[in-house]
Amino acid sequence: MSLENYIIYISYLNKKLNGFFEKQYPYICCKKGCAKCCKNGEYPFSALEFDFLMIGFSRLPSGLQDEILSKIRHLKEEKQKQNKETFIYECPFLLEDECCVYDFRGIICRSFGLIAINEHGNSKIPFCAFEGLNYANVLDVNTKIISSEKYKKLGDVPQPLAFNVSYDFLTSETIANNFKLDFGEKKPLIDWFK
Ligand code: SF4
Ligand code: SF4
Numbered sequence: 001m002s003l004e005n006y007i008i009y010i011s012y013l014n015k016k017l018n019g020f021f022e023k024q025y026p027y028i029c030c031k032k033g034c035a036k037c038c039k040n041g042e043y044p045f046s047a048l049e050f051d052f053l054m055i056g057f058s059r060l061p062s063g064l065q066d067e068i069l070s071k072i073r074h075l076k077e078e079k080q081k082q083n084k085e086t087f088i089y090e091c092p093f094l095l096e097d098e099c100c101v102y103d104f105r106g107i108i109c110r111s112f113g114l115i116a117i118n119e120h121g122n123s124k125i126p127f128c129a130f131e132g133l134n135y136a137n138v139l140d141v142n143t144k145i146i147s148s149e150k151y152k153k154l155g156d157v158p159q160p161l162a163f164n165v166s167y168d169f170l171t172s173e174t175i176a177n178n179f180k181l182d183f184g185e186k187k188p189l190i191d192w193f194k
Contacts, residue, residue: 056104
């Protein structure tokens, strides 16, 4: 039942996020083949999201599944070697700069790229702004905040806004209660694999 409700939630979330991305069009550079955000993260997944991802995985050709599992094994070895609190890696589901489980990807994969409001009420600008991508045209790189001067220079365009799209909020108890979901445990994507 929870997976059925999750599919309803994902469809609602996709609509919401598409609306936000559309509203922010002057600042958004996301396009097929831009995959910096899939090469630079830990990718938190809840148990529920992971179950859904595995449906996508099970539909891949077996050779591709083996390739992904082999990448995961190597990443897990590297993580163990580094033995650091945070291990940043390229997502093993990224193939030739495209997600091979796109329709089954996680919530962080769907929401990344907007300015998010974190649990303390602060705005979090996506890291790709600092690499010339989303919001780079209104970013003050020295202060690391959105520049109202740069925004004004763009003329008659919608304001750059922060949205309530942090991973913590989108997988919160409030959302779980509203959509009758049980997200379960959350951990970095590769940690779900034995
Ligand atoms: S969020 Fe940034 S890195 Fe990711 S696809 Fe969009 S522009 Fe590219
Ligand atoms: S699951 Fe797909 S969208 Fe998400 S990080 Fe991996 S490659 Fe990127």
